[in-house]
Amino acid sequence: MGKKLTINDIARIAGVSRQTISRVLNNKPEVNESTRKHVQRIIEKHGFRPSLQARSMVTRQTNMVAVLLPDIANPFFGEIVRGIERTLRANNLNVFLMTTEEDAGLENSYIQLSQNYNVDGMILCSPRLDEPNLRRIIPKISPVVLLNREVDTDGVACVFVDAYYGGYTSAKFLIEQGHTKIGIIVGPPRAYSSMQRLEGYKKALQDFNIPLEGDLIKQVEADNKGVHQIAEQLIKKQVTAITTYNDLAAAHVLQTCTDLNLKVPDDMSVIGFDGIEMTHFMNPTLTTMSLPLFEMGQTIANILIKMIKGNETFDKITTVYPILKEGRSTTPFKVLGKKLRAGKKGELT
Template sequence: MKTVTMADVAKEAGVSKSTVSQFLNERYEYMGEETKEKIKRAIEQLGYRPNYVARSLKQKRTYMMGIIVANIMHRVSTEISRAIEDYCHEHDMHAIVCNADDDPHKEKKYIEMLRARQVDGLIIFPTGGNTKLYTEMEQERYPVVFVDRKIEGVHIDTVVVNNREATCEAVSHLLENGHRNIAIVTPPLTTHPRKERLAGYKQALEQHGIALNENYMKSVEISAISYELENMFSLSEKPTALVAANDLSFFEVMSFIKRKQIRIPEELAVIVFDNIPFADISTPTITTIAQPAYEIGKRASELLTRQIKQEAIESELYTFPCELIIRESSAGRP
């Protein structure tokens, strides 16, 4: 079959090639509705497919954005990625999503692969294990935005939430409801959010004059959480409340609770830091520290676009507030 060209579309629509080019690039400033309709009809009738490679060479852009997620299993990561993809769709761009599995080596390979494919920029949920590579991108002024995790010493646009303050508020809520033996379970303290959430937990206890108990603070691999909970709930003074620092920790906690037939909130109040599906319709409903995932993804996309268009001046840190959504699982002590 003969390849349909822009010239064929122009001839069919009765306009110039430059007018068709303006239409394809959505430059409608001086284009009437009738002209737009004629070009659109000609494209549909001829089955014209724009040559994106030629467009990329001419404009020095591929209209592709790379997203490297630290761990796609986290609900909030999926929600943020969806927001970025929506933004790309609205702005005639394409998103390529990669999952690093919290593996710095895998993250490095994805960064190199996406840059080799000449994506216009990257949105990264950084593992924190490639500081040298992050710094190189910063020095090259390559368009990149960090999401969810702040990397000390690297000056790149970063979008995070108020992890410490939000956790402090949640623990204070439990204290105000009469709880004193409050536990927290987190994955290993290898990332900025996990460290900040533990810091917020400690801050709330200290502000209320409650001594820290190392037996109630566990930062371990997800696979080891059940074992640590066994030890924790074998203590003479068991926790009466528990904060799960993310969704994967929460699922392990809930599995343990079900296995031990612990009643929520009568025997144990529970709060989870993350966006949990069906939290508002489970039995009992679950108190969550909700992150504004969609807004985070949209802001990250806007920041990256600003860099791609060379409108950025200096890197900035954007911190979104979380919302403590109080439900049945965090009720006060009987």
């Protein structure tokens, strides 16, 4: 296999300067038409493709955006990425997607890799990196859009879900249905949005004068391992409703109820969070705090595009509010109470 041609090789063959080749490759106007056609024929004849690094040295742009996420297998992120990718592609930008599996070492390595590739910008969802680290990193890779994090510094915009509102609204909905023994499953403490859901839950109990029971608050890791066991623990505490930090955790709760011969919602009400597509296919369909995930991805991408262009105004902070969408996984407590008093097999003992 012959040596791969460089931009200097093409310039020598065409008998023009390296700068002329660069202008043709980047469709710049400062080249007369006959020279442009001559260079294009040489490029086509030799099948020349400029390296990303060489192009970026001339244009100072790579047309590449790094997207750093903890878990692409989670449909929450998958739908957001779909909105991001489609919007960036429509603006001639490519996605450099990296998943960290919530490993702090991988996050730092991928951020360094993005810097080495001289990406035009980054979309960063990083539950592991603390604020001092984010403040140190952002100037090196800006512009940056943070998902579900808020850092007030130059070169960054933030798009986050009002999880406090979501936690409050889901708990309030259950309380207004007559439930007072409500369990909650939240993610790890490092996940800011998960902790905000918990604070909203606590405020709803307070507003309705329902005592807070610490043993009805359960935490799991982001991979949802242990949800089945935790759901069993809550059921043994005789909760009549469980609200969760995402729809996948809610799906685990539904399965736990099935395994224990409990019917949802006849014996237990369950609420999720995110509104991923699979909630429509659960049995029963899931009541959830729904988010416009695809549109969130579009919003994130459009903000970053404005930041890259540098001549357009953009929102430093964009807040997305979840909306309660009722499925068939919740029921008023008075209905549940009748079934329990009738001594049916769903009795929680």
